[in-house]
Amino acid sequence: MKKKSSKVYPIAIALLIVSIVLAGCGGKAKTESEQNNSGKIRLTIGHFDVDQNGKLFRDALEEFRKENPNVDLVEEAIPHDPYRVKMTTLGASGELPDLFVANGSMLIDYIPKGYAGTFNEALDADPAWRDSFLPNAFDEFINEGKIYGIPNAMFTVHMIYYNKDLFSQAGIQSFPTTWDGFNEAIIKLKDKGIIPIAMGNKSNVPVGSVIFGTLADRYTGTEWFRAMKKGEAKFTDESFINALKALQQMAQEGAFNPDINSIDGDQARSLYYNKQAAMLIDGAWAVNNLSTDAPEEVRNATGLAILPAVPGGKGDPLTVAGGSGWSLAYNSKLTGEKKETAIKLIKTLTGQEYNKKKIENNGQPPIKVTDYDQSKLSPLAIAYFDFMEDKNFSPIYDIQLSPALVEVIYKGLQDLLIGGTTPEELAQKIQKVRDTQK
Incomplete structure (x- = not known):
């Protein structure tokens, strides 16, 4: 998917999303009369939020409450990683909130079970809303022509933020354009006592999502991924093993901080902020983190890059893993006023004013x-939008693959980082899980 406009910036920091309501998800479900004993329309909604856009989301919910006093909107925020686990667990019971955020992987699980409602009718009834979305925005949430999620972002999950001053101290004058040059830069930084790349992979998602998806595409090319989903390519193919x-x-050459599997993203960002690490590999959402939290000296020295081309790779070096990623969805059990109110809220959260x-x-x-004040954007955000102008998106593994497959890949990558498995062993283990899904 190509980003085009120089006036309208079409990408989106992801992590603005919705929380699971624990009270409504465990135990015996409440009856309709119990839910509405206040005379209001009761809706449960969940979200995780970790940055300024999380506050923006919560503020929008509060504004919706004020404008709709007949609605009892119940929310509870849950951090990103526990949210993923919780929603996967609820996929077994079907006790989902009335509104929820779902990525493509979750919808793969929910749709066959009939848990998620469709938006085709609501979108067609409001062409202005439907046509405001960027090209391909719905791709990850469509099944057999039916739309099950409304995207709330478009973003890349892979971006290398690097400190130009630390690169210069290590004798690296510009970001490497070849894989050999990238490896040489890692060695030079390490020799200077600088951590080459800061990463926090405690949850097992970050390395798989923000590095490996793009790295794998460098070797396999995007067509391989599409063929794999159809059962026409395998994880044991040489190109995928080469990525591993x-x-x-x-x-093995010390590219990452030694405690990569025991720290989280916030701790990894601290290594970069404190100039202990020369690079931070993270998603587009880190633009906001760096713009607000990084020391001015570090922020001003930060450059943007992506993984370079690899020897013999079949992928486009201008491609990065990305897309809509997450969507706002609603429980298929909703009918009547509750369904109408749920869709009304989702339209509010994906409309012009909010965005x-x-x-x-x-x-x-x-x-x-169509109308915003560009002067309010940080210099790093403007640099990011400019950088992404000529980039294409490749699939995000944890968005487009089933939860079971994502789990075996990402846990396996954790083991691979510490030498607990070999590339060949891991490829076979992943393919074994894939074979059970045919």
């Missing part, structure tokens, strides 16, 4: 924002 070997090589505020907070909306 490349990641293992990075770990105008989002982009002005260094976020990246899934729609064409």
